[in-house]
Each structure stands twice: as C-alpha cells, then as structure tokens.
Amino acid sequence: MGSRASTLLREEEIEEIKKETGFSHSQITRLYSRFTSLDKGENGTLSREDFQRIPELAINPLGDRIINAFFPEGEDQVNFRGFMQTLAHFRPIEDNEKSKNPTASEPLNSRTNKLLFAFRLYDLDRDDKISRDELLQVLRMMVGVNISDEQLGSIADRTIQEADTNGDNSISFNEFIKVLEKVDVEQKMSIRFLH
Amino acid sequence: MELFFNPFDNLVCILLGISFTVWFTLLLVFIIVPAIFGVSFGIRRLYMKTLLKIFEWATLRIERGAKEKNHLLYKPYSNAIIAREPTSLEEEIKEIRRSGSNKDLDAAPEFEMSDIFYFARRGVESIMDDEVTKRFSAEELESWNLLTRSNYNFHYISLRLTVLWGLGLLIRYGLLLPLRVTLAFTGVGLLVFLTSVVGLLPNGRMKNFLSEKVHLMCYRICVRALTAIITYHDSENKPKNGGICVANHTSPIDVIILASDGCYAMVGQIHGGLMGVIQRSMVKACPHVWFERSEVKDRHLVAKRLSDHVEDKSKLPILIFPEGTCINNTSVMMFKKGSFEIGATVYPVAIKYDPRFGDAFWNSSKFGMVNYLLRMMSSWAIVCSVWYLPPMSREEGEDAVQFANRVKAAIARQGGLVDLLWDGGLKRGKVKDTFKEEQQKLYSKMLVGTQEDRSRS
Numbered sequence: 001m002g003s004r005a006s007t008l009l010r011e012e013e014i015e016e017i018k019k020e021t022g023f024s025h026s027q028i029t030r031l032y033s034r035f036t037s038l039d040k041g042e043n044g045t046l047s048r049e050d051f052q053r054i055p056e057l058a059i060n061p062l063g064d065r066i067i068n069a070f071f072p073e074g075e076d077q078v079n080f081r082g083f084m085q086t087l088a089h090f091r092p093i094e095d096n097e098k099s100k101n102p103t104a105s106e107p108l109n110s111r112t113n114k115l116l117f118a119f120r121l122y123d124l125d126r127d128d129k130i131s132r133d134e135l136l137q138v139l140r141m142m143v144g145v146n147i148s149d150e151q152l153g154s155i156a157d158r159t160i161q162e163a164d165t166n167g168d169n170s171i172s173f174n175e176f177i178k179v180l181e182k183v184d185v186e187q188k189m190s191i192r193f194l195h
Numbered sequence: 196m197e198l199f200f201n202p203f204d205n206l207v208c209i210l211l212g213i214s215f216t217v218w219f220t221l222l223l224v225f226i227i228v229p230a231i232f233g234v235s236f237g238i239r240r241l242y243m244k245t246l247l248k249i250f251e252w253a254t255l256r257i258e259r260g261a262k263e264k265n266h267l268l269y270k271p272y273s274n275a276i277i278a279r280e281p282t283s284l285e286e287e288i289k290e291i292r293r294s295g296s297n298k299d300l301d302a303a304p305e306f307e308m309s310d311i312f313y314f315a316r317r318g319v320e321s322i323m324d325d326e327v328t329k330r331f332s333a334e335e336l337e338s339w340n341l342l343t344r345s346n347y348n349f350h351y352i353s354l355r356l357t358v359l360w361g362l363g364l365l366i367r368y369g370l371l372l373p374l375r376v377t378l379a380f381t382g383v384g385l386l387v388f389l390t391s392v393v394g395l396l397p398n399g400r401m402k403n404f405l406s407e408k409v410h411l412m413c414y415r416i417c418v419r420a421l422t423a424i425i426t427y428h429d430s431e432n433k434p435k436n437g438g439i440c441v442a443n444h445t446s447p448i449d450v451i452i453l454a455s456d457g458c459y460a461m462v463g464q465i466h467g468g469l470m471g472v473i474q475r476s477m478v479k480a481c482p483h484v485w486f487e488r489s490e491v492k493d494r495h496l497v498a499k500r501l502s503d504h505v506e507d508k509s510k511l512p513i514l515i516f517p518e519g520t521c522i523n524n525t526s527v528m529m530f531k532k533g534s535f536e537i538g539a540t541v542y543p544v545a546i547k548y549d550p551r552f553g554d555a556f557w558n559s560s561k562f563g564m565v566n567y568l569l570r571m572m573s574s575w576a577i578v579c580s581v582w583y584l585p586p587m588s589r590e591e592g593e594d595a596v597q598f599a600n601r602v603k604a605a606i607a608r609q610g611g612l613v614d615l616l617w618d619g620g621l622k623r624g625k626v627k628d629t630f631k632e633e634q635q636k637l638y639s640k641m642l643v644g645t646q647e648d649r650s651r652s
Contacts, residue, residue: 012391013381028630030276031276031323034276034323034324036331036613037328038328038484049216051322052625053328054318054321054322054325054326054327054628055325055327055328055617055626056321056325056326057318057321057322057325057628057635058323058625058626058631059630059631060313060314060317060633060634061314061634061635061638062314062315062318062320062649065629066237066314066315066318066322087323090316090319117315118309118311118315120314121311122308122311122316138311139306142311142314142630142635142638143298143308143635143639143642144631144635144636144639145632145635146635146639146640147639147642147643148645149578151643152342153448155305155306155642158305159306159308163308171308176308179308180296180308180309183291183294183309183312184199184291184294185312188290188291188294188309188312188316189312189315189316189321190316191277191278191316191319191320192277192278193276193277193278194276194277
C-alpha cells in the first residue's frame with residue numbers, strides 16, 4: 001500500500017537522491033511508492049524474487065540480466081538508493097544538462113553511462129570485455145530454442161569480427177562505443193515520465 | 196450498601212431497556228421492513244452526498260496545509276507513471292538499427308549489438324510501472340476520505356481536520372459498526388432459518404415463489420448491513436432462467452450485491468464452518484451448485500453439472516465469476532474459458548465500485564475474511580454501479596477463448612475498466628514460459644528471416 005510512501009522517505013533523503021540521480025521530487029516519491037509496493041517482505045530492500053514477481057519482466061528474454069544490473073557485485077538485496085541509481089540510467093537527457101559545468105562528475109544518464117549499462121548486460125563477468133562466449137550467452141537468451149548452435153555461432157563470429165579493432169577476439173567498451181556511435185542511444189535508452 | 200445501589204440499578208436497567216427497544220424499533224422500521232418490501236427511504240443517498248462534501252473539504256485543507264509548509268503533496272495518479280509506446284518488437288528493433296546503420300540498406304544486418312536496447316528498455320519500464328502487479332492491491336485515491344488506511348499526507352493534517360477525523364472514527368466504530376453487525380447477524384440468521392423452513396415444503400410453484408422472496412429479503416438486509424448504495428442500470432437485461440450470468444470479481448460482496456436484485460443459483464465449493472451451514476440451508480430452498488473440494492479439480496464433472504443445471508429451464512440462472520480471483524476493480528483480467536464452453540446464453544454484468552467511500556477490494560493475501568468484513572463494515576459506505584449488459588451467445592466459428600474475450604471486452608468497456616489479457620492467477624502464481632517463448636520466436640524471425648531473404652536473392 002502506498003500509505004507509507006511519503007511518511008517514511010525523509011526530505012533530506014529525497015534531496016540527496018535528487019542530486020545524485022536528477023529525478024524530480026514527485027518522480028522520486030512515485031518511484032518510492034513503487035519500490036514499497038514491490039517490497040513484499042517490507043524490510044526496505046528488494047530481492048531478486050521481488051523483481052521476478054513482475055510478469056512483464058519475467059517474460060522478457062533478458063529479464064534475469066536486467067535484474068542483475070540492480071544488484072551490486074555479490075549482493076542479494078538492493079535498497080532504495082541503489083534502485084534509483086540504476087533507474088537513473090534511463091532518465092532522458094535534458095538539453096540544459098549538456099551545457100552544465102564540465103568539471104562536475106558525469107551524470108548517471110549520460111550517453112556513455114547508458115552505453116555502459118547495455119555493455120554490462122553482455123559482460124557478465126565484469127572484466128570489461130565481451131568475449132565470444134558471453135555474446136553467445138546473450139544471443140541464446142534472446143532467441144530461445146529457435147536458432148541452431150552453428151547459426152548462432154556464425155552470427156556471434158560475424159559481430160565480433162565487425163566490432164573488434166585490436167584483434168583480441170573480444171569487444172572492449174571503447175569498441176562497443178565505436179560500433180554504436182550512430183545509434184540514437186539518448187532516445188532508445190530513455191524512459192519518459194508523464195508528470 | 197444494597198439499598199443504595201438498588202434504585203440506581205433499577206434506573207439503569209430501565210434506561211437500557213428503553214434504549215434497546217427504541218433502537219430495535221428504529222432498526223425495524225427504517226431498515227428491515229423496507230428491506231422486506233424492497234423499498235427505500237433515500238436516507239443512504241443523502242448520507243452519501245453529505246459525505247462527499249466533507250471529503251472535498253478535507254482534501255482542500257490538506258492541500259492548504261502542504262502549501263503552508265511549502266512542501267509538495269504526494270498525489271497518487273491512477274494513470275500510468277511513464278509513457279509507454281505500443282510499438283511492436285519488430286518495429287522498434289528496426290528503428291534502432293536504421294538509426295545506427297552505417298552499412299548500405301540492401302544488406303540488412305541480421306544481428307546488431309544495439310538490439311539489446313529494446314529489451315533493456317522494456318524491462319526497466321516494467322520495473323517502474325507494470326500493468327499487472329498494481330491490480331492486486333487497493334487503488335490509490337486522489338482525495339482523502341477520512342480513513343487512515345488511505346492517507347498518504349498524514350503530516351499535513353490541521354487540528355480541525357484531526358477533530359473531524361476523530362469524530363468520523365467515533366461514528367464509524369461506535370455507531371455504524373455495531374448497527375451493521377447486528378443487521379448482518381439478523382440477515383444471515385434469517386437466511387438460514389427461513390430457507391430451512393421453505394425447504395420443508397414440497398417442490399412446486401409455491402416453494403419457488405417463497406424461496407425467491409426469502410432470498411431477496413435476506414440479501415437486502417445484508418445490503419443494508421454494509422450500507423451499500425447500489426445503482427442498477429438496464430434492468431431489462433437481467434439474466435433469465437437457463438442462462439449464465441458472468442461478472443467481474445472484486446470481493447465476496449459482489450454476490451450480495453447481485454443477489455439482492457435477482458435470484459441466482461450460486462456456484463462454489465462447499466466450505467466448513469458458518470459458510471458451510473449457510474450453503475447447506477440455501478440449497479434446501481432452491482438448487483444451487485455446490486462442489487466438494489475433490490470435485491473441483493475435475494473439469495469435466497464441473498462442466499457436466501453446470502450444463503445439466505442450465506438445460507433445466509425451471510432452474511435459476513447460474514452466477515459465475517470467470518476471473519477466478521478478486522481484482523482491485525481498475526481492470527478486468529483473463530476470463531477462464533470453462534463457463535463459456537457450455538453453450539448457454541451468457542448475461543454479462545459489470546460492477547464498478549466508487550472507491551471514495553470505502554475500498555471494496557479483498558486483498559486475500561493481506562487480510563482474512565473476518566478482518567475484511569470488519570473493514571467493510573467500518574467504512575463509510577459501499578457505493579457501486581451495476582450494469583446489466585445485453586445477452587451474448589457464442590457465434591459461428593468462434594471458440595470459447597475468443598467468446599470469453601469478447602464478453603470481457605464488453606464488461607470492461609461498460610464499467611470503464613482496463614481490459615487485460617493477463618491471468619488473475621498471477622496474483623499468486625508465476626507467469627507461463629510460453630509468453631517468453633513467443634517473444635524469443637519473434638526476435639529469432641528477425642535474425643533468421645533476413646538470412647532466408649538473402650539466400651533467395
């Protein structure tokens with residue numbers, strides 16, 4: 001129930017999250033209400049099961065990988081701060097942000113950080129390289145049983161061939177950025193709020 | 196000592212006696228007698244209008260309080276939080292590829308690393324706001340209705356508002372609740388007693404007539420026990436014998452609401468305890484369809500008993516809730532096809548509750564039945580509208596699932612509810628893997644399909 005929403009989230013916390021993530025006050029309270037409604041155990045954190053209870057996420061072929069993105073290395077619970085930090089990657093880039101102070105740290109929803117989010121969906125072992133195996137794993141998740149191993153293998157090989165510039169048979173983050181330099185990342189990896 | 200207490204005792208006894216008598220007379224005159232005859236004094240509607248005015252005032256005060264403190268109010272929106280475009284998997288992935296494609300357009304790529312963006316975004320969208328999980332908890336209100344259970348801006352309440360709230364609490368728990376509980380006991384008690392009496396009569400027109408009257412009267416008393424203010428629309432479409440009445444399900448109260456305006460044969464599992472006693476006495480007066488727990492699993496047996504009942508035109512229309520579970524009255528979820536396979540005429544009914552007076556949704560994972568009924572009886576009122584939709588039958592070439600979806604769409608449209616294809620069973624169970632497999636198949640076609648085109652050219 002949303003009745004605990006704005007009573008448990010203190011103003012100072014909202015301000016901090018606003019600074020970190022760039023979400024507005026009302027967006028933060030709405031997402032907090034969402035967070036509490038997902039938190040069936042009512043202990044202030046979400047577990048992987050809490051996410052898997054969302055049917056639309058459970059039927060997403062990359063559902064498990066996306067859930068993984070919310071949990072920092074080796075942890076099983078995510079609190080509201082962590083939840084918001086991950087969601088912040090999908091905040092649309094506003095024009096006035098582009099001209100902000102260049103010495104300030106990069107906002108969570110910058111183009112680079114959006115690409116990093118996508119990169120990490122491929123790079124399971126977090127070694128900053130997408131190996132052939134990792135690429136195959138993701139491809140297999142997306143196509144299910146409908147494509148044979150050989151065909152999938154050749155697709156993976158072709159992809160690595162096209163992207164790999166330094167010949168180490170894997171895709172680094174910079175190579176990843178290069179391949180996708182023309183894609184409209186700002187729009188495709190952003191979720192617009194209605195209010 | 197005794198001498199001192201006696202006259203005082205006497206006085207107290209007399210006063211108590213008088214107040215009880217007065218109370219019961221009022222009860223009888225204003226509530227029970229009209230229930231028997233199906234008449235209404237209009238007291239409840241007046242009550243409803245007064246309450247609405249008070250709620251508006253309360254909301255304004257909260258808004259003023261928030262403005263004074265210069266804070267932003269938490270405003271629950273019943274619509275979506277985020278913008279979700281209804282584009283398909285194929286369209287979106289093609290768009291992403293087109294924007295990033297630095298190859299010539301003839302050699303369409305089979306896989307792009309950017310394809311993942313689609314799945315990532317859809318996934319995170321569903322984390323922020325999804326269509327299903329919010330249907331299983333109570334709807335959020337935009338204005339405050341003086342019940343603590345639905346307030347999100349508690350710290351903006353002024354003294355005046357607190358006093359009003361306290362008064363409301365007193366009225367609801369001190370006056371309304373005992374009154375309603377008395378009525379509920381009366382209604383249920385009369386139902387059990389009178390149906391058993393009617394059950395002693397031989398089968399025939401007299402028995403049916405009396406059974407109808409008894410059922411209606413007792414349900415009407417129960418309706419007043421909840422202070423339910425119901426508006427029935429299109430009564431010319433009321434279900435007839437030999438038909439099946441289907442409705443969207445929000446709470447067990449749905450049964451009382453429908454049955455106080457018409458006679459139905461109920462369908463359900465036999466319970467133990469008080470519920471079982473009620474069920475067993477009801478079936479003495481007129482045939483309902485009760486199943487033992489073991490029989491419920493056998494779909495063929497269930498279908499056979501229902502179709503037998505339906506074919507006998509002298510029996511009352513069956514009342515079924517095809518969703519199979521309680522949904523929070525903002526949407527209609529998948530209808531189970533069982534009742535639509537029988538081949539009888541279907542009479543759809545849409546029930547929409549007005550959440551401002553009390554939320555009728557039964558969140559069975561949070562509250563038990565008794566707790567739920569107590570909450571119902573300590574709300575202000577249960578206000579709802581019932582629409583009887585024109586009868587529908589299965590058309591040529593339409594299978595049970597399509598028929599069920601057609602009926603569901605009609606009910607959703609009339610009640611102003613969102614029409615969802617998701618199964619209400621998702622409240623407790625996991626979603627089937629077939630949905631994921633469908634998406635994987637669609638995506639695979641995009642990868643492999645282009646290869647087929649290439650090999651053809």
